[in-house]
Amino acid sequence: xEILDILISASFWAAAVRIASPLIxxxxxxxxxxxxxxxxxxxxxxxxxxxxxxxxxxxxxxxLWVGVGMAMAAGMLFGLLxxxxxxxxxxxxxxxxxxxxxxxxxxxxxxxxxxxPQVTNPPRIEAFKELPIPVLSDIPIVGQALFAQTxxxxxxxxxxxVVAFVLYRTPLGLAVRAVGENPHSVxxxxxxxxxxxxxxxxxxxxxxxxGGAFLTMSAFNSFFFEMVNGRGWICIALVVFGAWKxxxxxxxxxxxxxxxxxxxxxxxxxxxxxxxxxxxxMMPYLLSILALVVMSRRAEVPAALMVPFNRGER
Amino acid sequence: xxxxxxxxxxxxxxxxLPALALGGTVAIAMALSLVAGSNPLAVLxxxxxxxxxxxxxxxxxxxxxxPLIFTGLAVAxxxxxxxxxxxxxxQLYMGALLAVVLGTGxxxxxxxxxxxxxxxxAIAGGALMLLGPAxxxxxxxxxxxxxxxxxxxxxxLFVSMLLEGPLKDPMGMGWxxxxxxxxxxxxxxxxxxxxxxxxxxxALICALLVWVMQTRTTLGYEIRAVGLNQRAAAFAGIxxxxxxxxxxxxxxxxAGLAGFSEVAGLKGSLTLDLSPGFGxxxxxxxxxxxxxxxGVVVSALFVAGVFVGADSMSRAAAVPTYIxxxxxxxxxxxxxxxxxxxxxxxxxx
Numbered sequence: 001x002e003i004l005d006i007l008i009s010a011s012f013w014a015a016a017v018r019i020a021s022p023l024i025x026x027x028x029x030x031x032x033x034x035x036x037x038x039x040x041x042x043x044x045x046x047x048x049x050x051x052x053x054x055x056x057x058x059x060x061x062x063x064l065w066v067g068v069g070m071a072m073a074a075g076m077l078f079g080l081l082x083x084x085x086x087x088x089x090x091x092x093x094x095x096x097x098x099x100x101x102x103x104x105x106x107x108x109x110x111x112x113x114x115x116x117p118q119v120t121n122p123p124r125i126e127a128f129k130e131l132p133i134p135v136l137s138d139i140p141i142v143g144q145a146l147f148a149q150t151x152x153x154x155x156x157x158x159x160x161x162v163v164a165f166v167l168y169r170t171p172l173g174l175a176v177r178a179v180g181e182n183p184h185s186v187x188x189x190x191x192x193x194x195x196x197x198x199x200x201x202x203x204x205x206x207x208x209x210x211g212g213a214f215l216t217m218s219a220f221n222s223f224f225f226e227m228v229n230g231r232g233w234i235c236i237a238l239v240v241f242g243a244w245k246x247x248x249x250x251x252x253x254x255x256x257x258x259x260x261x262x263x264x265x266x267x268x269x270x271x272x273x274x275x276x277x278x279x280x281x282m283m284p285y286l287l288s289i290l291a292l293v294v295m296s297r298r299a300e301v302p303a304a305l306m307v308p309f310n311r312g313e314r
Numbered sequence: 315x316x317x318x319x320x321x322x323x324x325x326x327x328x329x330x331l332p333a334l335a336l337g338g339t340v341a342i343a344m345a346l347s348l349v350a351g352s353n354p355l356a357v358l359x360x361x362x363x364x365x366x367x368x369x370x371x372x373x374x375x376x377x378x379x380x381p382l383i384f385t386g387l388a389v390a391x392x393x394x395x396x397x398x399x400x401x402x403x404x405q406l407y408m409g410a411l412l413a414v415v416l417g418t419g420x421x422x423x424x425x426x427x428x429x430x431x432x433x434x435x436a437i438a439g440g441a442l443m444l445l446g447p448a449x450x451x452x453x454x455x456x457x458x459x460x461x462x463x464x465x466x467x468x469x470x471l472f473v474s475m476l477l478e479g480p481l482k483d484p485m486g487m488g489w490x491x492x493x494x495x496x497x498x499x500x501x502x503x504x505x506x507x508x509x510x511x512x513x514x515x516x517a518l519i520c521a522l523l524v525w526v527m528q529t530r531t532t533l534g535y536e537i538r539a540v541g542l543n544q545r546a547a548a549f550a551g552i553x554x555x556x557x558x559x560x561x562x563x564x565x566x567x568x569a570g571l572a573g574f575s576e577v578a579g580l581k582g583s584l585t586l587d588l589s590p591g592f593g594x595x596x597x598x599x600x601x602x603x604x605x606x607x608x609g610v611v612v613s614a615l616f617v618a619g620v621f622v623g624a625d626s627m628s629r630a631a632a633v634p635t636y637i638x639x640x641x642x643x644x645x646x647x648x649x650x651x652x653x654x655x656x657x658x659x660x661x662x663x
Contacts, residue, residue: 041459081647088315091650094398094459095601099647102594106639113634114350194315233463240457278475285464292461296454310317 002269003262012261013145017153020257022047022214024156026235027242027249028163029075029207034239035167036200037180037304041097042082043208044232045104049074050209052108055216055223056115058125068152068213075209076202078104083201088194090308101232109225127221128152152210152218157250159207164246176200180302183309193309208232230285237288241295244302252291260284317658328656335648342644343637350633357631364626365619371626373509377580379611379618381406381589383517384572385596386603386610387524388440392565394528394605395541397448397558401462402569403593404469405443409436409570410577411473414481414492414584417499417577425498432499433574440570441563443469448562452555466593474586483583492584501579513575517611520568524607527564537561569593595621598646604653617642 006012026047033040040046054071058064078100085096116122128150137147167173175196178186183193211231216223238256242249263280266272272280320327343361344354365375385402392399399405412435421428447465450456477490485493501512528534536557539547548554576588599617603609624638 085647085651089651089654090317091654095650096647098400098594098597099643099650102598102639103643103647106636106643110346110350110634110636110640113636117632230464230467233460233467237460237464240460276475276479278471278478282468282471285467289461289464292456293450293454296450296456 002271003266006262006265006269008141010141010144012265013141013258014148015261015264016254016258017145017149018219018257019260020253021149021153021156021218022211022231023235023238023253023257024160024250025211025214026208026232027211027238027253028159028246029204029211030235030239031242031244031246031249032163032167032176032204032207033201034305035180035244035302036176036197037183037302037307037309038083038086038197038201039093039097039306040079040082040201040204040208041094041236042078042100042104042205043097043235044228044230045101045108046075046078046205046208047212047215047228047232048108049078049104050212051216051227052112052212052223053209054213055125056111058127058217059123064126064128064217067217068210071209071213071217072206073209075212076206079202079205079208080198082205083198086308087197087201090310093306093308112223112225122222122224124222125217127216128218150218152214155210156214160246160250167246177302180304183304183307187309197309208235211235234284234288237292241288241291243295243300256284256287256291259287315660315662318661320657320659323656331652331656332649335645335652338648339641339645343641346637346640347631347633350631350637352631352633357627357633360627360630361620361623363623365623371622375615375619375622376510376514378622379614380511380514380517380579381572381576381592382595382599382614382618383514383521383611384568384575385592386599386614387517387520387596387607388565388567388569388572389596389600390603390605390607390610391524391528391537391568392444392561393541393600395537395558395561396544397451397561397565398459399444399447399462399562399565399569400459400597401444401447401465401593402565402572402596403466403589403591404462405440405566405569406573406576406589406593407469407473408439408443408573410573410584410588411476412436412439412570413499413574413577414495417495418493419496423498425500428496428498429501429578432578433571436570436574437567438570440568440573441566443570444562444566445559448559452558470586473584477584477586481584490586494583495578499578500582501575511575511579513579516571516575517614520571521607521611524564524568528607533557533560569596572596595642598642601646602649 026043030040030043050071053074054067057067057070082096082100085091086093130148131151133147137143167177175186175191179193179196187193212228215227238249238252241252263283267277267280343358347354347357364371366372388402389399413432416435417432447458447461450461451458477492481492483491483493504510504512504515536552539552540554540557544554572592577584581588595617599610599614602613620641621638624635628635
């Protein structure tokens, strides 16, 4: 019965949408990379960089949207490094990605310590506030869940629509998808596989950066070490779960976030008194693994994912 | 641009490029020191001194290298077969967990019996931890990168749950830590009075065994073949699935031993900070060693030296200890690039 009470409360669904927002950005970013044929395991570290860059910019006096821009730029910078190493040089995407995650995370912690050497409690910033949309936010439950969020959450949904439109309705999107399926055909059309893939990785990484920034600028309002806490890896699972399609990935992120919001609330019920809290905290990770297993049968993996392309080589 | 194979790379290429990668890493270290407002040469000196400058420093480096040799070997074995085991961290904790469960008084045995039992338990625990993802990979095609990564988070929560529950030390003053291992379950020191335990010796033996396995046995050949080209290996009659599973068992077992060695050799009990990411660092160790088991020993010593040196340096200079992770990530990326460029040249057009 307690579960039912939770499920019909507007605050629960609002929390689910809030939890989903950073995942939507980062999942879309990873999806763009993978659609172009590049697995980006730098995602976890790039989210850390984005979280820090956005927060630090605002803490230093920048406007909130400038902060978002900084987070995106920081993500793109590390994305560019990933792209250079993995696309023209064709290095192992596993190794490059993990290297980027380590480099990005360590650089962030280093920068934090250099910028704020004496601080024990990370300072808070004046973050994005909820911006209820008139009329729509008055709809019971749905309206409160979807239309009384911060601007960054709205941006996440808009981004999903834009990514879907570009991928499926524009020549550029067609080229990006083709480069992940059959790069030789793209090359034969006179387009540059290298440029398309690098572009996809850089743009995708920018979105990952914004996803990280959501945590510091719209959720926790401060920067902590290990605050990303595996969210990047979960997004990689969400891309698979969403069968590499933006719409399904968005739904996957919402579904996942609903479960996450549920486990947080269940901890406070009588169930939570009997079961150790760690069991609840394990749920998101176990759920992601389960999602991978369930989807493995009918996954439509981009055919050239993780296959480096070298011109003139067949 | 495109890449063209170099037929007979000369020594300026094969030695010069990796040297350049190391040089680049050092240059970045110096730049970071400047950013942090310290004298670059002094910082480098402090890192080297902190890593090998005294008997204490040297022993500290050897101790830190011990788990890294195990996890580095675990990764090297798996990556050779293109089994992307990123879960050495979880496997390490499983090994440590079983060592603690069996070694805190449950088995009243003398050390000659108890230590081998704990070792085998840790190996089995680590191996089992990787068996799940390996099965999911071979049976259902589920990507093992994500499953092994996510299991790291699950495992640390599981350990935390046990340390606050059934495994909690009643004398622990409320800290989440296990009871101490009995004396018979502790790995002795190699030399009396020196703070270096037999876990290090065990790590060296494992490196040798893995090297023999890789270079002198059929399984080693099969692992190599599966890693190079799975389809060709299957065509040549190699049972690919079996080889991948065997690889997983060996890899997970080695990572499990890291946990055993840390608990039985160094710490004596299990806490949540038993491993500051040894499982992840093992990936760097293995890659810097080009997946060569004997090279793993050298690169583990190097990586441990960087960590220990940076720790000691950051106490003296105002440069955060995270410089170590930046250096290692840089070394990793530059080194894989350099190694690739020893075999290929970049051509315009």
